[in-house]
Amino acid sequence: MRRSDRLQFRALRRAARGTLLLFAAGVAAVAVSACGTEGIQLAKSNPYYKGAKIFLEHCSGCHSLAIVGAEGSATSVQDRVKTNAPDFNYRKEDVQQVLYALRDGGFSGEIMPENVVVGKEAQEVAEFIAKYSGRKAEKEPGQPGFRPVE
Numbered sequence: 001m002r003r004s005d006r007l008q009f010r011a012l013r014r015a016a017r018g019t020l021l022l023f024a025a026g027v028a029a030v031a032v033s034a035c036g037t038e039g040i041q042l043a044k045s046n047p048y049y050k051g052a053k054i055f056l057e058h059c060s061g062c063h064s065l066a067i068v069g070a071e072g073s074a075t076s077v078q079d080r081v082k083t084n085a086p087d088f089n090y091r092k093e094d095v096q097q098v099l100y101a102l103r104d105g106g107f108s109g110e111i112m113p114e115n116v117v118v119g120k121e122a123q124e125v126a127e128f129i130a131k132y133s134g135r136k137a138e139k140e141p142g143q144p145g146f147r148p149v150e
């Protein structure tokens with residue numbers, strides 16, 4: 001390799017490295033800012049962790065639940081027409097209700113897709129929701145979806 005070639009090669013390599021760094025920084029920024037997600041606030045060893053992960057991946061775009069940092073539900077009246085998916089911070093669900101909604105695509109069958117998750121995953125996410133949904137309901141009656149926790 002001639003000296004001028006080598007210099008050119010080095011410059012190219014430096015440019016490539018710069019681009020890569022920029023790219024990596026971009027990816028990191030997106031990961032951090034994704035939907036204001038704070039992530040799952042459960043230990044990995046928690047038996048409900050897997051369900052929480054499934055929820056975050058498949059349900060958090062439409063439903064809210066603070067324990068996984070999900071803010072998918074409409075929070076203002078203006079947004080409400082978008083999906084109007086129940087906010088699980090306030091709405092208490094049991095396992096059967098979730099499984100039913102998953103099979104039929106929500107109770108109304110209009111917006112929520114059917115069979116978003118099935119089988120074992122459906123069971124896991126249902127148990128997770130049954131355990132952690134409705135936690136704010138007791139404290140804040142008058143909120144949308146309020147249902148007293150039995």
Ligand code: HEC
Pocket residue numbers: 054055058059060061062063083084085086091093097098099101102105106107108109110111112113116117125126129
């Ligand atoms: C594309 C948006 C969307 C996604 C994704 C979605 N849902 Fe829904 N879901 C809705 C909407 C809208 C409703 C309310 C209307 C209805 O019941 O059809 C609903 C209703 C429900 C209900 C019934 C709540 C009640 O008490 O009326 C449950 C339970 C539920 N969803 C669970 C889930 C689970 C679990 C997932 C992920 C595996 C999920 N949803 C993914 C939009 C969504």
